[in-house]
Amino acid sequence: MNIEDLKRRLPLAYPYLMIDRVTARGEGQVTTRKCVTVNEPFFQGHFRPPYPSVMPGTMLVEGMAQTAGLLLEGDQLAWLAGVERARFHRPVVPGDVVTYHAVLQRRRGPLLRAEVRAEVDGKRVAEALILLMESGEEDVGQTG
Secondary structure, eight states: OOHHHHHHHSSOOTTSOOOOEEEEEETTEEEEEEEOOTTOGGGGTSSOTTSOOOOOHHHHHHHHHHHHHTTSOTTOEEEEEEEEEEEEOSOOOTTOEEEEEEEEEEEETTEEEEEEEEEETTEEEEEEEEEEEEEOGGGTTOOO
């Protein structure tokens, strides 16, 4: 799945699309990739010089959630319902290629739970349990 396929599959656009390509997809698991460049909009305000550019942890979690969302079949849409046990092991900087690995832990009704880890050069940079709530189109735009 390339970037054009992802733009059709996920309801997100620049600057919020945090994955560039799906590199593997199988029963209950998916692997994606994000090439991090200095041109990412979050680098403009996240640590100003003389401090180094560091990808915000929230952007890593967003990439993990988007990867977990690809565990859903077809055009199903899901909302982020929770993040558990998020851990960050090292900074992600411009030039890094982040690989996300999501494995389905369980699914009960509309709730999906996935274990997701992020790696750079085979070394773990972050991990979390991601909870997604599947939503029908009728739920979009409704409140309370």
